[in-house]
Structures are given as structure tokens and as C-alpha cells.
Amino acid sequence: MSNGIPLAEALARYRADTDLAPPPALTDIDALLHAYHPDHLRDSVTKLAVGANAGDNCQRELAELLQAEAFIDEADLAGAPVTDIDVLVIGGGGAGCAAALAAAENGARVLLATKLRLGDSNTVMAEGGIQAAIEPDDSIQRHIQDTLRGGHHLGDPALVAALAGDGPEVLHWLINQGMQLDQTPSGDLHTRRAGGMSTPRLVHCRDYTGLEMMRVLREAVIQHRSIEVWEQSPAVELLSNEVGQKCVGAVLTSLLDGQLRIVRTRSVILATGGLGRLHLNGFPTSNHLGATGDGLVLAYRIGARLCELDSFQYHPTGLLHPSHLAGKLVTEGVRAAGALLVNGLGQRFIDELQPRDVVCAAILRECSEGRGVRVDDQHSGVWLDTPRLERTQPGILEQQFTSLMTRTHVAGIDPRREPLLVHPTLHYQNGGAVIGVNGATTVPGLYAVGEVAGGIHGRNRLMGNALLEIISFGRRAGVAATVDRDRGPKKVTLEHVNHMRRAMTLAGLPMTQRAPQVLPAYAAGGIWNR
């Protein structure tokens, strides 16, 4: 049951032209997070019993998948065709494309396998922009500090330093690939300041930065002669050497004919993205259909250490109304541009430029304490005050937030006149596979880049660092995967699966659930019914 102020009543009470009092001072951030952030919900976290992270906290729904029976058995591989390649990249989003390009530029033959189509990813949904310390009064050091502070000082400083240090070079590379970015009238790159940043650092292309980035990456990948792309080919298992301790390939299936294919490689780069479609804690998600956490499952089963498995980012401003758009993102850029958050009583309740987890917890607090705007029995949210933004900066929505305007127009809403009703949405997996500065996981031959990797963002990611991460670490892993070449696999086995089965049997865990999930159960009946 949701209490709160009914939608009609709240809308009637709403005024865009009154002066709003500043929000109450935020005294105890930790107490707010503990009381309202979904990571701290009771029953949300369990301890892992087996694997490299045995004993660590893990989100409950994710733990069930990490400790699950494999999708395939060895007998299923009899007669499976074998492809030999230098580098296998699993995932066709920004990180996968960047890694594939870097590996191919270094002379490797690359196979890029993607679950859906090339570019079906969360990269295309990144609206806000990409962080890079390029302004005269900015510095790499400030970028590092902001990122670490935003992640509650739990990020790995070496990874953060690598990330921030790569920023300007990454922009240079992207521009050379043909990416369009917004410019100031004088021709400099236009930057914005967003949550958690001490200075403007967000470079962007309107409010579809990720889409524009994916456009150029996709074109580059398709055109590259050394990169082969397999679409609709999800990975269902990794392959290990005879002792199950090195990754030497992967088993792919096809969504079209269900046939298994073995790929033998020197190195595998996981770029499988996040897990929003697991709908942790029942939250809606901003993620695309394929974001089911497969990479974490595969990496964990082969023995890779993961981190921060109980920490997820819920984006503060997912649309709540109309319901068919539930979970869709309203970019943080809107708040960066000056839009305020207002509760059902017409009051500000939080500094809108606080890091995402804080804003998210504050919105959930308003909703649970009855100051939210109630849509129905289950759902309530708060206003994102776009009319006020339009009033103070006329035309800004049209010019800078094209994609938002298009989407709301289709839904019959005009954000220039009525505020948007928003609620936190499951957005990003803060943790992931533990990596080094070259994206190498703790398992030889296995790299992880992008959202599936962890350690950079601590327990909270700043806006614009994800797009930077996928290119920065994608390229680093692509290069490292080609440099690090041994003679190739002698034997490819599923020995690591047996290791996991043995550990699970010893721990008394059930073997009923299978993973990876590949597609959400509600998508065409799930992969299992094919």
C-alpha cells in the first residue's frame, strides 16, 4: 500500500512560478542511506556460500544465480562446431565494441558475440554525457577525488586514477571515430556539472550521448576487417583449461536455432553489462532487455572474484507515469541544468546535485513518509519540476533534451507545462568482477570491462563515469588481451563447472535453478521454453 497525496490533488496544488524554499540541510547522509536505500532493505542481502566470494554479502536474487546449476552439460557439446579466434569479446555494447576495436587495431582476429543485436545495450540509453577533465580549471586529480568521494571512498584508487587519466585521450579517440559532441559558440566542447562533480566536467551530445557514441562504435566495428560479429549469440558458459583455472574460450548458443558453438581463444573479454532485468527488490529498471547479469554468473563460475555484490545504483529519476514508460530514465542532465525535485506538498526536500544514491534515498523517504504523489495503491513518486526549468531557461528542454521531449511527446505529456512524476529505477550494478588496470580479472585469460567489472565506482557511480569507463577500460583490455598471448588452448573443458558443482554439493545448495538467465522470463517465455 502506498500512502501519499493523490495525483490529481498534487497536480492541482502544483505551481511552477512560486519561489521555493531551499531544501532542509542534509545532516546525516549515512543514516538516510541506511534507512531508505534499497541496498539496505531487510532481506535484500544474503551471504554467498561457495565460490571466490564465499562469505561475502550479495544481493539475494543475484546470489541465487551465482550459485546455480550450469546452463549446459559437457555431453551437450558433442558435435558442437569449433571456432578458433585470438580474442573473443562477449557483449555488443560500448565496452565490447571498444575492446574489439582496440584488439583488432593491435593485430588480433576478433570475434564479437552479442546476445541481441550489435548496439542493443545500456550504452545507447546513457543520456547525460561522458566525464573528462578538460576544462581549464579542472584536473585529473579533481576527477579522481570526485569519483572516489562519490563512491564513498570504496573504489580502487588505481582503477579510478586510470579512468580519470584516460578521460581526455578517450574524448580525442571518440572524436576521431566521428562522434559528435555539443560545443560552445566558440567551438570548445560544452561541459555540464552534474551530481557529485566539483566542477563542470560532463561532455555530451544533447541528451543522447550514449546513442551517438554507439553509432560511431558500431560503424567502426562493422567496418573493421578483423572483427567478425555474431548477433543473437549469447554466451551460456565459459570454457576452462584441464584444471579449470584459466579461461580458454566460451560456449555460445544461437537465439535463432539453439545450436551450441564452441569458441576457443587466447583470451575472453566479458563486456556483458549489468543486471537491471533481474528487477532486484521488485524495482522497475532502466536497463535494456538483455541486461540479466550473465557475465557475473559466467565469471563467478569460472572462479573470478567479484566485489560489491550488494551495491546497486537506483537512478533517482525514472519515469513513474504513464505506466508503460515505467522505469524509463529522465537524464540527470535535467537536474544538472537546474530542474528541481519537489514532493507532493510542493516542497524541495533534497539538494538535487547530491550523488545518486542520496537523492534516490531521499525520494524513497518522501514516498514512504506520505509526502509523495500517489498514482495507485502500489506506486508513488515525486515531481521533477521541468516547467520551472523551462520558465527560468526558456527553450532549454527543446534544445538540450531532445530525446526526453520526443519520448514524452509520444506519451502525450508536455514537460514544459506539467512536471514529470519520477521514482527511483534500478539502473546500474556498482560492483562486478574484480579487475586490474588492464581489465584482467583474477582468472587468467579472462577480462571484464564495462558494467560487468567492478571496483571503480565503489558503492555509487557518478554520472558520466560509465561512458568513460567503457571506452577507457574497453580499450585497455583490448590491448592487454592481444599482448598477453600464449600458445592458445590445448584442451577446452567444463572443469570449472565441476568445481562449482562439487562446492555446491558440499555446501548443500540446491541445483534446481539454472544460470545464466540470458533473457528475462517475461521475454518470449524466456530462453528455457525455446
Add this chain to the structure above:
Amino acid sequence: MEPLSMETPRVGASQVLLHPDRRVGADMARWRSSGGGVALARATQNPAAVLAEVKQADLRGLGGSGFPAWRKWEFVAAEAPKPDKYLIVNGNEDEPGTFKDRVLLEETPHQVIEGAVVTALAIGVNRVVFYTNPDLTRSLAAMKAAIEQWQASGLLEQASTALGRPMELQLLPGSGHYIGGEETASMEWVEGRFPFPRGKPPYPAQAGVHGCPTLINNVETIANVPHIVAQGAAWFRALGIGVGTGTKLYSLSGDVLHPGVYELPMGTPLRELIYTHGGGLLSGKPLKAVFTGGPSCALLTPVDLDVAMDFDSLRARGANLGTGAMIVISEGTGIVKRVAEYERFFAHSSCGQCNSCKIGTANMSRLLDRIDTGCGTTADLTTLKNLCTMLPGTGRCHLINGAVQLLDSAFHHFPDEFKQALR
């Protein structure tokens, strides 16, 4: 599949050779306090009695042949030194799924050395070579330390006095080749050449290393000798079940919950090894097959679960105990892939001096790989079956026979799996 890692395997139930009291490493004082040296003392007093006792005990060659050890001993004992006699303690152990000798060498080096010295006294050998897999660095280190203690402590001198001439102990790391474990190949390596197996005859007992009479026994065989001498043949025979005598080190691996080395009475049923000691199969799946004695033997299937695992009972069923390796395969594990992997191992391991083996194993491996990767045709399967009838017995050593036996057995038990994998 098989624990190729250099980690020490887990040791399960153990009675004699791997009894916790005996696993003291290269610690001579602890070895002596656990009964070490008793057999040596007896043998120095009455060397002739040793052979009779071992014959009475029916000690078998535990490296895979199951050939009565005492028969080989008798042959060598009957030969005159020319001018030396050799004993090669074979610890080359390189077969997939076999990992027992390394435990004996690493954890009970004194037991192995005592066995070798007692054997040498019994049949008049003056040169003892411990021939060891070069990759097993911990076993090598333990043996090196133990041999130095024997040389320093006077035990070796005691044995030399009893023998009437100096006895020499040599630790010789092998070549790292699987084929180097074949007995005639080991002699080539001891002589300083590449380990090509020799043709027989002459048998090693007549003309072995440098033409001298040579006895070659597996580490496990030799390790049993002190206990037979110290506790008597009757005690040893009573350890076994049914026709089996003594104990056997079973290397259990594959899809079982607790892989490891288990020392059980010779003749223990497969069911007891897998389910009582091994904890059953992973995920509770049904048993599909067992590769016994490493891959160079036929497969066992669930109908064989209650067969006594000794040399004679298994041979009666057309299988072979071999080294005591039991690679357990559960439902869900593919036979084609496993067999293809093993044939690749054989093709890789063939020394290449016999054409039939060199080309035959390579061809079998190639055809199986084709089938396993979905490129195989009915013609490939027919070719493989033809090779199985053509190849056995065409090589100097048994490698080609083992390669064929494995494939033949897989065809016999799982014909459908091969057919399903065809294009």
C-alpha cells in the same frame, strides 16, 4: 578432468602405505619411530627369505600390469651380475587420472627407499635408480633429502655389507614424456638416450640397462615390500578381499564429490569406492562410465559397480585395473569428447618409432576431433572402427593397444553417442 595440477592430491581412507603414521615426509627419525627399518634389519640378516615371503604374498606389479612381481624377481635373481644388476623404481607416473606414486614419493620417501633396498638385497641388485616424473618437484625434493639421509646415516652401508658390494642409490628425474614410463623406455633414459621403448626379447631381466640384468617395478609395488617382510605374507594376503592380496591405491577423479587417493583392500567393489569413499557423484547424477586404470583400459559401466577391483576379476570382464586410476563420468558428461581428448593424449604421447602407432594414433585423434566438432561423417566412423581392428599389436610397446582398447570399448558401450554427433 584429471588433477594435472601439481597440488598434492587429497588422501582418503588409508591402511598401510598411506597410513597417517607413515606419511612423515623425509623425516628419518619419525619414519623409524613408526616401524621403519624393521624390514631392512630382517633382510640384511636373511636376504634369501625375502623373495620367498613376497612370492607367498603374491605381490603384483601395481604400476598397471598386474604381473606377479615375484616372477620378475626370480628372473633377475637367477641372472649373474654383468657386472652390475639394476633396479629401476618407476615413478614416471604421467597418465591422466593417476596420481598415487607422487604421494608415496612425497610423503613416504623412506618407505619407498627401504622397499627398494630390501628388494635389491633379495635379488642381488647393486644399483638402484629412482626414476621420477620431473614435473613433480616436491616428490623429487623429498626423495633427494631422504636419499641423502640414507647415505649419511649408515643404513646404506649396512645394506652394502649385507650385499657384499657397494649399493648405490640414484635419483633420476625422467624425461617428462608419458612414454618414458614404459619399462624398456625407462632403461633407455637411464642409459642417457631418448626414452624409445625397446623390442622384447631380450627381456630386461636378461639384458637391461647397459646389458645388465634389470628389474623394473612401480613405486607402489616397491613400497609394499617392507610391510610384507616385516609383517609376513599371511598378514598381507589377509588385507585383500576375495582373490586380491594387500591394498591398492586408487586414484579417484572425475565427477565425484571427493576426488583423491584412497588406499583400500585390493578387490574393493567399485560401488564402495565411488559412493562410500568418494561421496557419490556430483549433483547426485547417475553413473555413466568409469575409465579404469587411466585411459589405456576399457570402460566400466554401471553394471560393473559390484565387481571386485582386483587384477583378475576385472580382466575376467575384459577390463583392466591398470594403475588403479578411476576416472568417473556421470550422465551429462560426453563420451565422445572425453575419448577424443584421450586419443589426442595418445597421439601426442606416441614416440613415433613405430609407424602404425605414430600414424594410427594421429589418425584416430583427427577423426575423433572431426566427430566431436560436428564435422564427422559416417565414413569417418567406419574408418575408426576399421582402425580398431587393424592397429592392435602393431607397436613395440602397448601404447597403440591402449589407444585402441579405449576407443573400442567406448564404441561398444556408447555407440549412439558417436552416431548422434555425426554431421
